[in-house]
Amino acid sequence: MSIHWINGKKSHLLSIDDRSIHFGDGFFTTIMVKNREPLFIDDHLKRLRISSDLLFIDGVNWKNVKKGIFNAASYNEDDLAVIKVIISRGECKRGYWKTCLPFPNLIISLTEYPEDYHKKRKNGIDLTFSTFRISRNHRLSRIKHLNRLEQVLIKRESVSYEFDECIVLDTEGNLVGCCASNIFFRTMDRVCTPDLFYSGVEGITRGRIIDILKSTRYRIVYTNDSLKEFLSSEEIFISNSLMPIFTINRILSHDRKRTIWKKKSRDLFDFLVPIIL
Numbered sequence: 001m002s003i004h005w006i007n008g009k010k011s012h013l014l015s016i017d018d019r020s021i022h023f024g025d026g027f028f029t030t031i032m033v034k035n036r037e038p039l040f041i042d043d044h045l046k047r048l049r050i051s052s053d054l055l056f057i058d059g060v061n062w063k064n065v066k067k068g069i070f071n072a073a074s075y076n077e078d079d080l081a082v083i084k085v086i087i088s089r090g091e092c093k094r095g096y097w098k099t100c101l102p103f104p105n106l107i108i109s110l111t112e113y114p115e116d117y118h119k120k121r122k123n124g125i126d127l128t129f130s131t132f133r134i135s136r137n138h139r140l141s142r143i144k145h146l147n148r149l150e151q152v153l154i155k156r157e158s159v160s161y162e163f164d165e166c167i168v169l170d171t172e173g174n175l176v177g178c179c180a181s182n183i184f185f186r187t188m189d190r191v192c193t194p195d196l197f198y199s200g201v202e203g204i205t206r207g208r209i210i211d212i213l214k215s216t217r218y219r220i221v222y223t224n225d226s227l228k229e230f231l232s233s234e235e236i237f238i239s240n241s242l243m244p245i246f247t248i249n250r251i252l253s254h255d256r257k258r259t260i261w262k263k264k265s266r267d268l269f270d271f272l273v274p275i276i277l
Helices: 019-023 041-054 062-073 116-123 149-161 204-213 267-276
Strands: 002-006 026-034 080-088 105-112 125-134 165-170 175-178 182-187 190-194 219-223 235-239 245-252 259-262
Touching: 002 062, 019 080, 026 041, 026 062, 041 062, 041 080, 041 204, 062 080, 062 105, 116 245, 125 149, 149 165, 175 182, 175 190, 182 204, 182 267, 190 204, 204 219, 204 235, 204 267, 235 267, 245 267
Parallel strands: 125 165, 125 245, 190 219
Antiparallel strands: 002 105, 026 080, 080 105, 165 175, 182 190, 182 235, 235 245, 245 259
C-alpha cells in the first residue's frame, strides 16, 4: 500500500521548481494510524505549526492539513499504517530567497506499518555508536525539517553495521539520541533524556513519556554531557511515533565482538508499554 496526495489530489508528481527538492525547504511529521484513526493528531498538528513558525513558512491552510490527514487515514485497510505529512515552502525561481507562490505545497502519503516493529518491541534491539556527529544549531533543532542528510548518512552506517539504530552524538560529543528516535536512560528513579536545545528532534512519543513520568515516582532529568551516566545506567529505551518504544538489550562495537553496555532491567519500559500503546 502506497497512496500519495499533493494539495488534496491523488498524485505522485511534484513540480521540479518546488523548494523541497532544491533546498529541503520544508518540514514534516510521521503519524501512526490505527485502523482508520490517525493517533495524536493534535500533537502532530502542533508540531507542524511550530515548524511553520520557526521556518517562516506562511500561508499553510491548517484546515486542509487536518482534513487531508483524516482522508488519508480513511484509506487504510490494515490494523496499523503510517501517514507522512510534508509541507514545503512551495514553488519558486532559482535562488535561496526569492518571491514564491503564495501557497505552500502539502504532500500526504499513506504507507504500510513496519511489521517487524511488533517483534522488536517485544524482544528489544541492540545499538551501536555512530561515527557521524550531528551539527549544533538551536535555530533548527527540535523540529523535523527536510534537511535530513545527516540522518541519511547515519542510517547508511547503521545498515552497513547491520544494526537497527545508531546512537548519535553532536559535534561537541554530547548525547543527542538515535538516527530516527529519542533516547531515555534510567538509574533507580532518575530518568534522563538529552537536552535538545542545540541538536535533535522533540518527538511526539518523547513528549508523552515525559508527561507520563511527571505523575510518577520517577524524576525526569534533561542532560547534556551525560555519556558516563548513560553507560552506567540500568535501563535504556528509545522512542518515536511509530515504534513507539523499544527496549535496548545491548550496546555493541561495530563488529559485535565487544559489549559496551548490557541492560540490567526493563522495569520502566514494562511500565510504559501498556500506557504508550
